Amino acid sequence: MATNGTANGSTPSTANGNASNGTSNTSPLHILIAGAGIGGLTAALALRQEGHRVTLFERSQLARETGAAIHLAPNSNGILRRLGIFAEKFGSNTCDFITEYDKDSNLVRKIPVGRMAGMWANPWLLAHRVQLHEQLKKAATSAEGKGEPAVLKVGVKVVDFDVENATLTLDGGEVIKGDVLLGADGVHSVARGKINTEIKPFPCEQNAFRFLLPKETALAVPGFEKFLKDEGELAFWYGLKRRVVFYPTSNNTLLNFVCMHPAAESNASAAGADWDQGASVETLVKCYDGFDPVLVELLKKADPKTLKVWPLLDMDELPIWHKGRLALLGDAAHPFLPHQGQGAGVAIEDGAAIACVLPLGTPREEIPERLALYDKIRHFRATEIQRVSRVLGMDQKDHGVDHQAFTAYNFGHDEFDNARQKFREYQWAKNPQVYQRMPTAFGPMPGPRQDHLGRPQNGKESTFVTTSIKFKTTRTALQTLFPPGCEGYSFLSPAGVATASFSHTTLDGMDWLGGKGYDHLGLYIHGVKYTKSDGKVVSGTYMPVLFENLADPIITGRDELGMPKIYSTIEAERSGDSVTIKAGWQGTQWGSFSISGLSSSESQLSQGGSAVSGEQDAGLIVHRYIPSVGRESKGKAESDYAVFTPTGEEDVKAEISSVKASQTAELKLDAGDWKSLPTLHHIIERLAELPVLAIISAKVVEGKGVPDVSHARPV
Template sequence: MTTLNGANGTSSSPALKVVIVGAGIGGLSAAIALRKEGHDVHIVEQSAFAHEAGAAIHLAPNANGVLRRLGIFAESFGANTMDKLVEYTFSGEQQRSLDLSESNKQWQHPWHLAHRIDLHNALKAAATNSIGNGSARLQTSSVVTGVDPASGTVTLKDGTHIQGDLIVGADGVHSITRKAVPGGNIRPFGAGKSAFRFLVPRKLAENDAVTQKFVQNDGELVIWYANDRRIVMYPTSNNTYLNFVCIHPDEETEEQSGENWDQAGDLNLLLKVYSNFDPAVLRLLSKAESGSIKIWKLLDMDIIPNLASERLALLGDAAHPFLPHQGQGAGVAIEDAAALAVVLPLGTRPDEVGERLKLYQDIRMERANRIQEHSRLAGRDRSEQVKIDMYGFTNFNFGHDEYDNATQRFREWQWKRMPKSYWRMPIAFGPMPGPRQTHQGIPRDGTQSTFTTASIKFKTSRTVLQNLFPPGRRGWRFKHPGTIAYASFSQTTLNGMHWLGGSGYHHIGLYIHGVEYEKKDGSVVSGSYLPILFESLTDPIVSGREELGMPKLYTSVDIYRRSKSYRVRTGWQGALWGEFHLDNLAEVDPSTDQGAISGEADDGILAYKYIPKSGSQNKGIAAEEHVVWDEFKAATTTPRPRKIYKAGKAKFQIDALNWEELPTLHHIISRLAELPVYEIMGGKVVEGTGVPDVSTAGPIE
């Protein structure tokens, strides 16, 4: 599984070999995005790019957000902003005028009106340049006749086979690659409308007293509506050209219109189709050069059930052809490209491609199909009286960043695949890195971490210690009879902790020795009981409480280590509550002392987990409550004492202070201060390597 590094995963695994069928806007966007991930891309295009289609294109904020991440800034090649929308009836009566210059500020990225050729050239240059990650090759005049998703093979008309780890089908509405996905063997159909499209130099309209009223403002999109036809005009190329899309019933231009974008249209036929429109509009249309007019049928298609199969992924019109009524066809193709690259970061193995493409389909299917449906509704004839929420459509379309969306979906997909990961609040950021796992769920290695443990063992009252057992005390008892018992205050300094970037922290706890717990089945475990463990760092406190159920709280821990002495001072915001002294330290042979806190070979540590249920109505009710058992022999890392020092003299003093001085700890420290010290049994300092991750701690039954 690929690990996360920022937005995407990184790895030393080889780049994928990607074959992209189609070098339109979607295909080239995918080439750039996949190259940025470090992959090697081979683009196959059937045309020679000798006669590229001249028209304008909407680059709404959702599309621009992706393009700008790919290094494509539309304003650099003449795109102008969309600043105003004006709507007229076919007879010339103004119905609506919206100044968009202020409302557009709510979007993270600009809304541009660009020349399609300029955008295509910028994408082509970025996809094929020699700078940056990965590599790319563009092969034109190459007709694809077949695709094998299982082997990742593309077959050309001349018999050439091109094999890759991934095939991207970006070959448009009449896609060959679509036929290779289950359920994809369907044909687009006419939507009942055709469209003329052409460009007119803006100066021609400005210099005409009749038409100059339509071009008074830069960045202004104008629509003239009749019941069953409309004219859409907007500027492009730094407001120097006017782009026209004239949508009408296709039966009126049946003889000229076809399913391709490059069908020649006729000016006289254009004027005839819109003959009952405002004369000023007809005068504006008449400025089109007859040879520049193109006409094509608007095509729609039923939703296909799959956008991917094995090593093949579809994007753009190959996956979901769009009617032009919201200007989102290219934008959704660009979004597809972004999502595809996100789920296929460098380090993706060829055998992982199939499952990643299923995720790509899950990410893209619903949004693409919803925008498709919005476009269908927006194109309905006005006589159909369909209620359309254009503001809702716009917010849905524009208010989306596919890189961020797909990245989060990819993260969540990876998180679900991490076996037995630890999750802690705040969960929006994924599994919590800690002493037992990385953010990717990989176990930590504590074999080289170091520890220094200073402990003072003392004889005290069994009854007072017994009062620190969990309330109820069922199953808890001391191993040996008598009115005395033994406990230790033990302070440990940990260092070289991978999960803390090589640093460490301090902890100090009370360990009650010789304790047994009888389980419900009658079996007994014995070890030291830990009623309280103080630590000097938030991270291990939170992880130990939530993941393990250890009774951890914060305290400051200051260490004074000298050649013959070891002193510990504990406190809370300057209020010192504990002093622990070990003096006259002398090194002893490690083989003569196993280093255990109790001085005996404990089987493990007993503790008690209590997590309160949330809500004021649930005061006093536990969400989780049980005995915790950490058996030492089950640990994956065994501490290895390197040096042991015995103290000639040891002592400790605990000052309960008061509630003002210890507002959150007084109830605990005052109980510790009650412990009678009948005799100091000894003190020692143990230095060593190997710090267990305590992952073996858990419910005892």
């Protein structure tokens, strides 16, 4: 059993991205990302690990990252861990409690969420934003790690995008050419304007102060120590149109504060930068006049040099996130209000999904439809979390959100798993004419008629060696092998004698088996016709049983073709002018088919014959029977009908290179007993009853080109 991919920090590989067009192209894409925030860097890291070339363009110098913390819920933290980012290694601590107070610090509820850790696949962490950003930047751009390091260009502003030609233009006029454009350029996105010019972010009439405070500073505020008894505690104070949120980070040594309030009470421009607008401590304190005096005293300790005010922006749903070779992610596609702490988390999920739909080998002509798939994968989830975040920011208590259910929706999601499955389904859908076999959850099952994506296999170079012994027997004995209760089967000739062949084939060089092969041995009854209910007749060779020594062709042949296949060991011994085929089960031999005195037969070399039966007949007839499931359905059939494989319609024509013939052959069958042949005794016993009145012919035919028998059809 495979171990969890998070153990070594590697990105789980997606299915082969070039599979839809059958090429072996593994050349990387050049992906240009506008914006090197958390979403952009996550996408860069994931795409780098897929094997692509990535260049990021960041308008800032990344030298003034604001000190703040970030909520890494299990859904986003799981993605980071798969990418090799373990936030606990750089000071992030677990979220153990969620506590709510009213504005006077009366306890409303306290939930010990640490005990819920077993509910989620990954830890729920509280991280330092600057440290997380630095780790993502390092992982994406350093020489260490899987794939080519991403190139990060800072202090450059992207002013335009050509969505059809995948170019972007910098403010200095330079035009950069790539294969894919990603707009991770934040709430004031330039990229968004290339997709939709009508929908823009708007103020939600709230701003938020943000600042970090050393825990020891908070402990020095008289009375505040009671709020710091439990480490890993995320606490809320609620008042009318305002709230204070704090939680620890950096191994519980720093406290992160987010203080939401009416926008009119603080000076911040909604059109300005998101994170770095300064604010005064006096304004902060004034906004929470009337709250618990202990909390207000704590707010007075905010450092005026690092205190920032953040205008909260909202945006209507963007109907589409992609156009041509451009796609949006993070706040460029769906800016979030902070009431669930999922803004960065959903951007991280976006980055994972992008990498899943663009694995190494992605055909360049498929890029627009792959980006449309990314949009389809991500759109509902991101929009729904965005909607609920908006609702939870309202003061009303009865907002109609089931917290427990929605937390499970948020935290229980793994975008790598989800997006990889959606990508598989996209690939499967490109070949709708496929065989679906159990277990169907894994997509089209590979076999002789299709690969793992449903594309046809090629049997032109596969080889075959067919050994057959044709004999005369009684019609009565052979017709007992027709399906019971099926009146449509009969012989073309009314004579009391009929002919049949035991035919063995060794196949090799099969693409669908990785160049390997297998053996099959069947009984073929010649000169049979099947009369349909409307009176129409098909005629050919009837095969009541086919033994094979490999499970895969047995399963595919039964499911897809209705062939009466069953397992047996089969071994061919060839020496000089003789050949012996031995068949058995778990060490017990039940059959021996021998030919001696073989010599080349030029006359038969040009005669050919059916690639299925080896004889010059109109085709092969078998009977498909599948029982219904369940004890109550015992004796009932889900499928019960004749199948005909006509000669001359094969997808691959056999090229015969050698024919050797003889008149000397011997058939030996021994049914043993039920103990020695527990699954085959009833079959071999019937075959052994066939009287061999005379050997008609024996031959060994060699060549290449093996048809997939996909032209078989119900009668």
